Amino acid sequence: MTAFMDQDFLLTTDVARKLYHEVAADLPVIDYHSHLQQGEIAERKTFRNIAELWLGGDHYKWRLMRTAGVPEEYCTGDRSDKEKFLAFCKVLPLAIGNPIYHWSHLELRRIFGIDLVINEKNAEAIWEQANAKLAGMDTWTFLEQAKVEIACTTDDPADDLLQHAEIAQSALKTRVLPAYRPDKAMRINNPGFEQYVARLSDVAGVKIDSFTSLIAALANRVEYFHARGGRISDHAIDIPLPTVAATADQLDGLFAKRMRGELLGDLEQAQYLRGLLEAIGGVYAKYDWTMCFHIGAMRNNNQRMLETLGPDTGFDSISDMTTSNGLVALLSALDSRKQLPKTMLFNLNPAMNEVLSTMIGNFQDGSVAGKVQFGPAWWFNDHKLGNLNQILAFGNHSVLGIFVGMVTDSRSFASYPRHDYFRRLVCRQLGEWVASGEYPEDYDALATIVRGICYENAKNYFKL
Structure with missing residues (x-):
């Protein structure tokens, strides 16, 4: 396999x-x-964090989240960045066959060097590790x-x-x-x-x-x-x-x-x-x-x-x-x-x-x-x-x-x-x-x- x-x-x-x-x-x-x-x-x-990078303005991910039953407040609404990120990680495993599933993992690996599977269990660890890397990055990076x-x-x-x-x-x-x-x-x-x-x-x-x-x-x-x-x-x-x-x-x-x-x-x-x-x-x-x-x-x-x-x-x-x-x-x-x-x-x-x-x-x-x-x-x-x-x-x-x-x-x-x-x-x-x-x-x-x-x-x- x-x-x-x-x-x-x-x-x-x-x-x-x-x-x-x-x-x-x-x-x-x-x-x-x-x-x-x-x-x-x-x-x-x-x-400021991976949620802003991944979810700020990304209508691909918002659409996926809404379809999976995530309320709008976690997409474009007033929930905190971390809450939005955790909501995305929770539903992404359901999106088997969707390119966003592959893209997100490629981004995690190639940009941050993080080899974890994106899911609810790993969300906290991904949040901490990605944000630590982001602290030293900007658009030029x-x-x-x-x-x-x-x-x-x-x-x-x-x-x-x-x-x-x-x-x-x-x-x-x-x-x-x-x-x-x-x-x-x-x-x-x-x-x-x-x-x-x-x-x-x-x-x-x-x-x-x-x-x-x-x-x-x-x-x-x-x-x-x-x-x-x-x-x-x-x-x-x-x-x-x-x-x-x-x-x-x-x-x-x-x-x-x-x-x-x-x-x-x-x-x-x-x-x-x-x-x-x-x-x-x-x-x-x-x-x-x-x-x-x-x-x-x-x-x-x-x-x-x-x-x-x-x-x-x-x-x-x-x-x-x-x-x-x-x-x-x-x-x-x-x-x-x-x-x-x-x-x-x-x-x-x-x-x-x-x-x-x-x-x-x-x-x-x-x-x-x-x-x-x-x-x-x-x-x-x-x-x-x-x-x-x-x-x-x-x-x-x-x-x-x-x-x-x-x-x-x-x-x-x-x-x-x-x-x-x-x-x-x-x-x-x-x-x-x-x-x-x-x-x-x-x-x-x-x-x-x-x-x-x-x-x-x-x-x-x-x-x-």
Whole structure:
């Protein structure tokens, strides 16, 4: 019987074990999409205890705890940090098969060197040992300990990025770069849109009185980000895009309608979003950026809890919306004008694996390996089966050796062991192919693939 999460965890063949231990394990990390806060890095934030590190803001764990019957007061409420931590440890053993079970143990071992099983019996000992280690750690410690070479944050176009400048001038070994996420400009019906436009106008120095001038302001901020190391944008596509683009006059009309205080209908929102993505995509191409689309989230579904706790608190799920026709139309329109930037497609609905892994082949042009990429398993897909299925779909329909690999997509500085989890699964799958006679036992070729997926491809693709 295999020991619980031993050194060969998830590695099912001799080839997998050799590839992981000799090639993948010690490679640096390029985390090209995360939600780490630049301010917490700049100020070298410390954590008062493991509960703040693990449970503060982690909607994955809150969701698990609620599902296991833990009252909200132990998740986001006013119970003490220790009470919250003990509640988590008590229910985690019930979550067999959940990636949080594996991630938590990997974090405990790799960050703190604690080999205890997380349960109610060991909770007190874990609390004491982890907190003793945390007393000498800060955000820099987590980045450098995990060998994070590059970490990209997620930043609004109107952000001044001044703390990024502080970080760049500091002694931190990790390069921390901004990534451009214009959600507030995209979500035209959200409350405060008019106020956001006014702020963006001031920051960009562009009078925004039309859709055209909105794009000019966003382009101005792309240039600003580019000068400060930004090379990646990120966009949430949570509604189906139309197959037919709105005209310039129609887009100006939609923008004017919203600025008058009127809300747009569903089709009008989709037309506006398609127009914005098409326009800003051309800007990204000019700067040789990568445009990332995160597709298929159904967000903030519990209205009562949204009003109580706010967004991003664990009440999201997978959408089964149909996006393929509108997405292809958008990519094709950009391609026809030779303005399609490098693009990554992340899907939340696993039923779209084959849709997107075949779609990327439509827009390769030989200018760069994998110009259009099928992104790694994301959010509700980021588990053992989800990662393996993404790898299989990529391999079945594309060239797996050019895949740019894993991201944390996380707000937690403790989440970097997820890269280790992913690397073990990559090596596992390659080893399975060799063991079944589907690929030769050519370690040079296999090592090239592993180094590429786990590190080198991202470095080359994003030009970081």
